């Protein structure tokens with residue numbers, strides 16, 4: 001069956017609770033908009049706290065009463081691999097719906113979003129199979145670390161990489177035996193719903209995974225404040241992250257916050273120029289700049305500032321913007337017209353703050369059905385001071401600012417001179433300098449002569465306003481479990497060799 005035919009079954013989306021697809025209890029719905037045309041593609045439930053109550057109750061029962069609590073690590077790892085395979089077997093449907101929800105090019109969902117979601121499940125199947133725990137012998141006793149699930153966990157995810165980021169949380173949470181109440185962004189509900197169907201079909205017991213759709217302030221808030229949810233893993237904006245933390249902290253819930261970024265991309269004169277240009281284009285405009293790791297502040301050493309500026313402006317103007325479903329498209333729509341207006345507002349602010357728009361900054365004239373789409377020409381702005389609002393605040397769109405610098409110290413002062421601390425890129429062929437600069441940057445992650453090159457075992461997370469905690473490999477398995485120490489008294493010299 002063609003993807004377009006399969007899609008029809010996924011226009012009216014429902015919650016997934018206790019193994020069943022159900023509407024919100026009060027029947028209310030929200031429209032699901034295709035951002036490239038601003039047309040209604042379907043509906044989702046506008047769930048409320050009563051829907052969360054049923055979801056949490058189902059997750060608690062599954063945790064304590066059903067077969068899930070008796071599954072082995074290997075059985076859970078097998079289920080993760082089955083989920084990965086099922087996503088792969090429905091690859092095109094996942095990719096199409098991800099592009100329809102987000103407006104991002106189908107070429108991108110096929111190359112990044114869906115393959116990475118599959119990798120996330122396969123990776124954590126292996127991670128949990130091979131995970132190890134501690135043993136601490138004493139002269140008269142020994143200690144062993146025993147891990148148990150945290151319990152019912154709340155997973156709240158954003159609209160920029162919907163399945164990629166949801167799977168990044170679901171996989172380790174299931175691996176460690178938790179049960180889940182998940183809420184995707186109301187702007188990008190489809191692939192999460194497909195995932196619920198896959199999780200059910202591969203045999204994860206009912207009640208282990210719940211999906212509740214709706215507005216953040218209504219159903220997201222209800223998840224965070226529910227007393228029987230023991231941990232919250234949240235990815236989204238810093239403003240919302242503060243609200244989530246304020247709600248969760250008094251209840252002593254475990255909390256993982258992956259928030260916004262205003263990432264420096266530092267180009268030294270001794271870089272490999274062509275690679276730095278190529279890497280900067282990726283770091284600037286991938287997913288229309290809607291990746292928390294995008295390098296939106298481009299710091300270029302003065303000797304090469306003019307040549308570098310000319311090179312990236314030329315490449316930016318050549319980017320193919322258009323129909324997300326066209327395989328040639330490199331730049332799709334932003335996630336919504338509202339978000340487009342927010343991003344465009346920052347371009348206007350940049351002009352007020354003395355910036356010089358070198359290219360882009362405008363909504364392009366789009367043909368036919370795309371006339372009302374949330375498109376914005378990729379934008380490069382120069383001439384702003386590092387302290388102005390445009391350069392301090394996260395824009396989260398296809399907008400970068402250029403900043404010349406002379407010395408390493410000046411580059412580091414500009415790079416670290418924001419409240420965010422998520423990621424950075426450094427382009428230089430002097431590896432001594434690369435290591436020194438990387439050590440001095442106040443970010444959770446640094447890429448040298450590359451960008452978004454990911455080993456899923458490494459710690460992933462931000463400093464300062466970019467979040468709290470780390471995800472990735474053993475860090476995720478640790479977050480989604482409670483380590484307990486058992487000490488067994490054995491009497492003196494219990495483990496000495498000989499009499």
Ligand code: TXE
Pocket residue numbers: 156157158159160183184185186214215216217219220221222224235236237238240241243244258259260261291292394395396
């Ligand atoms: O994030 P939100 P959005 C940044 C970026 C973007 C801004 C807002 O700056 O412009 O965040 O994007 C749910 N209690 N990033 O709107 O609002 C909400 O429904 C509980 C960076 O996507 O933070 C959604 O499911 N939940 C980020 C999720 O939180 C609440 C990626 C994220 O929504 C809630 C995306 C509440 N009170 C945006 N309010 C990154 N670091 O990757 C909302 N939500």
